[in-house]
Amino acid sequence: xxxxxxxxxxxxxxxxxxxxxxxxxxxxxxxxxxxxxxxxxxxxxxxxxxxxxxxxxxxxxxxxxxxxxxxxxxxxxxxxxxxxxxxxxxxxxxxxxxxxxxxxxxxxxxxxxxxxxxxxxxxxxxxxxxxxxxxxxxxxxxxxxxxxxxxxxxxxxxxxxxxxxxxxxxxxxxxxxxxxxxxxxxxxxxxxxxxxxxxxxxxxxxxxxxxxxxxxxxxxxxxxxxxxxxxxxxxxxxxxxxxxxxxxxxxxxxxxxxxxxxxxxxxxxxxxxxxxxxxxxxxxxxxxxxxxxxxxxxxxxxxxxxxxxxxxxx
Amino acid sequence: xxxxxxxxxxxxxxxxxxxxxxxxxxxxxxxxxxxxxxxxxxxxxxxxxxxxxxxxxxxxxxxxxxxxxxxxxxxxxxxxxxxxxxxxxxxxxxxxxxxxxxxxxxxxxxxxxxxxxxxxxxxxxxxxxxxxxxxxxxxxxxxxxxxxxxxxxxxxxxxxxxxxxxxxxxxxxxxxxxxxxxxxxxxxxxxxxxxxxxxxxxxxxxxxxxxxxxxxxxxxxxxxxxxxxxxxxxxxxxxxxxxxxxxxxxxxxxxxxxxxxxxxxxxxxxxxxxxxxxxxxxxxxxxxxxxxxxxxxxxxxxxxxxxxxxxxxxxxxxxxxxxxxxxxxxxxxxxxxxxxxxxxxxxxxxxxxxxxxxxxxxxxxxxxxxxxxxxxxxxxxxxxxxxxxxxxxxxxxxxxxxxxxxxxxxxxxxxxxxxxxxxxxxxxxxxxxxxxxxxxxxxxxxxxxxxxxxxxxxxxxxxxxxxxxxxxxxxxxxxxxxxxxxxxxxxxxxxxxxxxxxxxxxxxxxxxxxxxxxxxxxxxxxxxxxxxxxxxxxxxxxxxxxxxxxxxxxxxxxxxxxxxxxxxxxxxxxxxxxxxxxxxxxxxxxxxxxxxxxxxxxxxxxxxxxxxxxxx
Numbered sequence: 001x002x003x004x005x006x007x008x009x010x011x012x013x014x015x016x017x018x019x020x021x022x023x024x025x026x027x028x029x030x031x032x033x034x035x036x037x038x039x040x041x042x043x044x045x046x047x048x049x050x051x052x053x054x055x056x057x058x059x060x061x062x063x064x065x066x067x068x069x070x071x072x073x074x075x076x077x078x079x080x081x082x083x084x085x086x087x088x089x090x091x092x093x094x095x096x097x098x099x100x101x102x103x104x105x106x107x108x109x110x111x112x113x114x115x116x117x118x119x120x121x122x123x124x125x126x127x128x129x130x131x132x133x134x135x136x137x138x139x140x141x142x143x144x145x146x147x148x149x150x151x152x153x154x155x156x157x158x159x160x161x162x163x164x165x166x167x168x169x170x171x172x173x174x175x176x177x178x179x180x181x182x183x184x185x186x187x188x189x190x191x192x193x194x195x196x197x198x199x200x201x202x203x204x205x206x207x208x209x210x211x212x213x214x215x216x217x218x219x220x221x222x223x224x225x226x227x228x229x230x231x232x233x234x235x236x237x238x239x240x241x242x243x244x245x246x247x248x249x250x251x252x253x254x255x256x257x258x259x260x261x262x263x264x265x266x267x268x269x270x271x272x273x274x275x276x277x278x279x280x281x282x283x284x285x286x287x288x289x290x291x292x293x294x295x296x297x298x299x300x301x302x303x304x305x306x307x308x309x310x311x312x313x314x
Numbered sequence: 315x316x317x318x319x320x321x322x323x324x325x326x327x328x329x330x331x332x333x334x335x336x337x338x339x340x341x342x343x344x345x346x347x348x349x350x351x352x353x354x355x356x357x358x359x360x361x362x363x364x365x366x367x368x369x370x371x372x373x374x375x376x377x378x379x380x381x382x383x384x385x386x387x388x389x390x391x392x393x394x395x396x397x398x399x400x401x402x403x404x405x406x407x408x409x410x411x412x413x414x415x416x417x418x419x420x421x422x423x424x425x426x427x428x429x430x431x432x433x434x435x436x437x438x439x440x441x442x443x444x445x446x447x448x449x450x451x452x453x454x455x456x457x458x459x460x461x462x463x464x465x466x467x468x469x470x471x472x473x474x475x476x477x478x479x480x481x482x483x484x485x486x487x488x489x490x491x492x493x494x495x496x497x498x499x500x501x502x503x504x505x506x507x508x509x510x511x512x513x514x515x516x517x518x519x520x521x522x523x524x525x526x527x528x529x530x531x532x533x534x535x536x537x538x539x540x541x542x543x544x545x546x547x548x549x550x551x552x553x554x555x556x557x558x559x560x561x562x563x564x565x566x567x568x569x570x571x572x573x574x575x576x577x578x579x580x581x582x583x584x585x586x587x588x589x590x591x592x593x594x595x596x597x598x599x600x601x602x603x604x605x606x607x608x609x610x611x612x613x614x615x616x617x618x619x620x621x622x623x624x625x626x627x628x629x630x631x632x633x634x635x636x637x638x639x640x641x642x643x644x645x646x647x648x649x650x651x652x653x654x655x656x657x658x659x660x661x662x663x664x665x666x667x668x669x670x671x672x673x674x675x676x677x678x679x680x681x682x683x684x685x686x687x688x689x690x691x692x693x694x695x696x697x698x699x700x701x702x703x704x705x706x707x708x709x710x711x712x713x714x715x716x717x718x719x720x721x722x723x724x725x726x727x728x729x730x731x732x733x734x735x736x737x738x739x740x741x742x743x744x745x746x747x748x749x750x751x752x753x754x755x756x757x758x759x760x761x762x763x764x765x766x767x768x769x770x771x772x773x774x775x776x777x778x779x780x781x782x783x784x785x786x787x788x789x790x791x792x793x794x795x796x797x798x799x800x801x802x803x804x805x806x807x808x809x810x811x812x813x814x815x816x817x818x819x820x821x822x823x824x825x826x827x828x829x830x831x832x833x834x835x836x837x838x839x840x841x842x843x844x845x846x847x848x849x850x851x852x853x854x855x856x857x858x859x860x861x862x863x864x865x866x867x868x869x870x871x872x873x874x875x876x877x878x879x880x881x882x883x884x885x886x887x888x889x890x891x892x893x894x895x896x897x898x899x900x901x902x903x904x905x906x907x908x909x910x911x912x913x914x915x916x917x918x919x920x921x922x923x924x925x926x927x928x929x930x
Contacts, residue, residue: 026598029595029596029600032627032629032630033595033596033627035627036625036626036627036628040625124592124595124596126588126589126591126592127588127625127626127627128588128625128707132706132707135705135706136705136706138705139705148709148711150589150592150593150596150668151593151668151669151670151671151785152716152785153711153712155712155715159703160701160703160711161703161704162703162704163703163704163705163706212705214703214705214706215701215703215706215709215710215711216585216703216706216707216708216709217706218588218589218592218709219592220592220593220595220596220671222596222598222670222671222672223670223671224670224671224672224782225670225694225716225782226782227692227722227780227781227782228718230716311711311712311713311714312712312713312714312715313715314715314716
């Protein structure tokens with residue numbers, strides 16, 4: 001690993017994860033990985049501090065104070081391990097925005113903060129992941145850096161030389177705080193669980209930033225394959241994906257696609273697709289849809305079910 | 315002749331004892347102490363060929379009398395009283411130099427063999443005198459083959475002498491001697507292809523022409539070189555006692571992990587090695603250890619691999635061992651890794667494969683339901699290629715969809731033709747390697763995993779689960795075993811495995827007879843035009859149901875049924891309509907019932923009557 005090239009502008013990282021009914025044992029395992037990655041990043045000079053904040057959308061707190069004390073004691077490389085119970089299921093976008101507000105509040109109190117690493121609570125970092133994620137940020141135009149996932153890599157295409165890609169998943173992505181501020185965080189009015197990251201990426205690109213996929217920054221995201229070797233989303237994942245797909249098409253000025261999807265979902269025999277169509281119709285009727293942007297289609301891509309070209313089907 | 319009055323022969327235990335003494339203590343003058351000497355038929359040879367004064371010690375006065383008559387000194391000792399025996403021996407030595415000792419076929423007759431050899435060491439160490447020790451081998455193949463089928467035949471002398479109080483294997487002999495401070499210098503075992511336990515001669519496990527004998531002997535010979543050893547004869551020197559367990563014993567160690575993961579690396583793919591370690595450290599079950607076998611690593615490569623290991627978090631790092639192997643082909647690291655493994659099961663995870671988060675957990679679940687079987691989980695293959703972005707380190711990326719290239723169920727018969735199981739989808743019971751001593755064949759430069767799988771699957775069986783838990787990475791624009799080895803090499807190794815499979819009896823799992831019967835039936839039908847026997851309703855339920863469906867179909871298209879058409883028309887007019895049955899939806903009882911209904915129907919009986927009358 002080469003820490004020398006890492007950007008020195010980003011020195012202080014804060015890691016955000018939103019929980020929902022997660023297994024504390026797996027979380028402890030996740031923190032052990034993060035602590036080691038932070039240890040190497042700090043000792044290698046790539047970062048000055050790494051802190052961790054959990055936001056919990058579960059009905060009741062999944063982490064006890066004893067658990068947090070033990071995790072803090074076992075994670076000497078982390079500047080702090082904080083935990084906020086939201087008292088409600090905020091979803092992904094609002095959950096992260098709430099944590100970003102908390103980070104900004106602490107920054108105003110003097111806690112140094114240069115970038116936020118957003119990651120799923122079941123994501124485990126390779127030892128050199130933070131170092132590798134920081135490397136592209138030497139370029140000030142980089143607005144987002146995404147890690148490669150194991151065991152099932154996301155199939156979206158990226159430039160093999162620059163790493164530039166259409167959008168980045170927030171399963172594990174590093175975002176400079178100035179970019180988050182400039183874009184006013186995630187669009188939690190439009191998105192609950194999915195596509196908030198696609199939307200953020202596209203808005204970042206509209207603002208002139210690059211979205212970088214960094215294949216050498218590796219994380220383990222515990223996904224399983226169905227019997228035929230395909231990725232098998234759950235019913236709720238399909239529902240929120242369908243709902244988000246309708247809103248994405250609307251927001252990025254593609255009423256033709258929104259209409260086609262709406263018709264298809266409405267006529268579907270699949271209950272959660274029908275429900276997504278009904279929710280969209282209700283939002284439309286109550287004027288709760290976002291104002292369309294990117295009318296020239298500068299960044300938005302709608303290729304079948306995907307938001308950019310994929311290298312292969314998954 | 316007395317029961318234990320055995321003559322001296324060059325090729326019996328006396329001859330081997332003398333040979334060891336000549337080879338390793340020939341230049342020393344002094345006395346030779348023969349403990350448990352019986353009639354001491356070696357005495358003259360010790361005196362004449364070694365030039366030593368022979369002194370025999372035994373409890374049997376008649377045997378000692380024989381030695382005295384032949385001009386040798388003897389003393390009566392009782393080895394059950396160690397202190398008294400030691401006093402008598404020391405008094406007999408009387409300040410003279412002891413050049414050598416022997417205790418031949420005696421320790422198996424005493425209750426306290428460890429005390430006896432400890433006492434002999436105390437005496438021998440004062441003179442730096444070697445000891446030749448001999449005991450019979452209870453693990454002789456004849457004894458084992460018979461015991462496997464419930465036979466344990468005591469005899470007056472020999473391997474299962476009725477007076478034996480202790481029984482020894484090669485391992486227990488070594489532990490006994492090591493524990494007492496005797497250090498093995500050389501062995502000269504007495505071999506007997508047919509021991510005194512080789513009876514009844516035509517017992518299928520003993521008779522040399524039977525497949526059962528071949529199978530048992532093939533497995534036994536694999537374990538060690540002692541299947542035909544009649545007596546373990548070894549020369550030892552006294553030294554410090556080694557307390558505790560033998561070096562290879564794992565009994566006293568902490569609880570072994572469920573799984574040992576063996577990862578071979580040549581240090582050339584550190585990026586994918588990092589991927590492998592991340593996949594492992596993120597497993598939902600952490601009840602495993604990792605043995606990374608560095609094969610022919612340069613000092614720089616070794617340092618780099620060590621750094622990759624050192625980068626992992628502390629708890630995981632504590633479960634990783636790097637073992638260097640500097641010789642052999644790609645098969646050698648597997649033998650070294652399996653030898654070092656401590657887990658109940660052992661899996662091979664090469665440094666470029668990927669496992670899903672429940673790989674270990676799923677192995678645990680399948681093992682719990684199928685103890686002792688080889689474990690096989692679902693796997694997909696995926697195409698990957700190297701990539702190196704401007705701001706990143708050299709790494710890899712996927713470029714193809716996961717493909718189910720390998721069958722989800724293990725099929726032994728298909729595997730007789732070719733391998734269709736990637737190593738990453740398997741976990742082997744370590745006992746196959748440690749106890750049955752099934753080894754990877756180092757003469758194979760490829761497909762070594764197929765050979766090992768077949769030899770373990772045959773003995774253990776295979777438990778399959780379709781759950782996909784691993785990804786076998788195929789490489790585009792990168793080196794792999796397919797690019798490193800030539801097609802000729804792959805083919806030669808393939809043929810070598812076929813020959814190995816053919817050279818011995820094959821042990822087949824239950825259910826195999828049906829599978830073979832189908833294969834032969836199908837072959838006969840396709841190539842000889844022969845129709846096989848009717849299927850068994852229980853054993854061949856699917857075939858049986860299909861045969862019934864075919865029978866109904868033939869009946870309903872027969873002349874007999876056609877003749878009865880007017881009757882069916884009349885019935886139709888009365889409202890009883892006939893339609894062709896939904897045979898595909900009917901099961902055996904319904905199909906049998908339907909055939910019975912046809913046979914008792916007026917249509918069928920009328921058709922048969924007409925045919926009978928018309929003679930057609």
